[in-house]
Amino acid sequence: MVRAGLIRQLGAGLWTYLPAGWRAHRKVEQIIREEMEGIGCQEMLMPVLQPAEIWETTGRYGIEEMFKLEDRKGSPLVLAMTHEECITHHIAREVRSYRDLPLMLFHIQTKERDEPRPRAGVLRTREFTMKDAYSFDRDEEGLRRSYELQTEAYARILDRCGLRWYRVESDVGMMGGSGAHEYMAPCAAGEDAVALAPGFAANVEVTELHDGDPGPSGGTVEVVPAIEVGNIFKLGTRYSEPLGATFLDEEGDERPIVMGSYGIGPARIVAAAIEQGADERGIVWPCAIAPWQVHLVSLAKAGEPEREAADRLYEELREKLGAEVLYDDRDAGAGEKLTDAELLGCPLRIVAGRRGLAKGVVEAGERATGAEHELPVEDAAERALGILQGLHG
Ligand code: ATP
Ligand code: MG
DSSP states (O other): OTTTTSEEEEETTEEEEOHHHHHHHHHHHHHHHHHHHHTTOEEOOOOSEEETHHHHHHTOTTOTTOEEEEOTTOOEEEEOSOOHHHHHHHHHHHOOBGGGOSEEEEEEEEEEOOOSSOOSSSSSOSEEEEEEEEEEESSHHHHHHHHHHHHHHHHHHHHHTTOOOEEEEOOOGGGOSSEEEEEEEEOTTOSEEEEEETTEEEETTTOOOOTTSBOBTBSBOEEEEEEEEEEEEEEETTTTTTTTOEEEOTTSOEEEOEEEEEEEOHHHHHHHHHHHHOBTTBOOOOGGGOSOSEEEEEOSOTTSHHHHHHHHHHHIIIIITOOOEEEEOOSOOHHHHHHHHHHHTOSEEEEEOHHHHHTTEEEEEETTTOOEEEEEGGGHHHHHHHHHHHHHO
């Protein structure tokens, strides 16, 4: 990701996203946003900087990964590592009766965690973006339905992002609650591991099975490294009870709201997609999260007629057809430009060079398959778009 110009390091576990990396990250965010809205989960925004008090109330102020600070008056504050406390604080003040439920809310916001071992790269950083959603129901049956809706949305998110992934049962960990699942994307860079067999996937931390054991429904268990990209929890009343988030049921009895929380990390999705797809020449983006759909390379210098043809193609792709185009009009050698296009890995590379243009064509290459097409200059933009539509499937 560093070599392809997506990110740069500022400090241990602290990374800046450069334009190309941020475009991919934003695409993942947008897919997540659409799928959350699709299940009736509404977007909001909560602060990163929070009073310590709500964390003391739930007994999580002592967590070692929490960054703590004080304001000028000496009031204790924290940098939020997740948002159960904050959202439950609000819900306790907004929800009155069973008529206000069920309710699902999410935000896409910065999290701060003093990770014991921040890793090189964006897999485990001390500041990262998370989509965290929260569900509020009257009872366990309601929670089961909300959890199911989130589960379906997670499947669509990860499929749309082009990942190979497994959903496995997990430990409830620091969240507390009655059940949890993790979403694992197998790839060599992963810090976690999953045990896989035909019709079976489990977190190695919760299964008794080992590499080479017979699988529960046939085959052999294989343990492979994986990146945990998402984690969902049935929280029950773990947060609503201490923070007083209750509602009045039909009989007028006061009962604690039953909650779920649903996290997913866009940075880990981007990293997992890169790891799963890359070849020896560089990134091969899934179309849906590529920073640009088209990487247009002009091999001519400013002022040359071939350069004007490339400029025109750029305008046409962008303005007439609304395509996302990265235009390499640098004054650099052909070899360097083509190598960079392979490394950055946009789905379609179009080269406007002297030789092709003399024949009236530009050359389009599909990054994933290596398939090459000669496109007549007159309708190159539309033909390119046709190829892209085919790639999107
Ligand atoms: P891990 O077990 O890897 O530490 P976690 O269980 O702490 O993850 P959650 O608190 O459930 O993670 O957060 C939800 C999602 O946020 C994770 O699935 C992951 O995608 C992302 N995430 C968590 N911690 C980090 C981190 N330090 N850097 C980048 N993304 C993270
Ligand atoms: Mg963690």
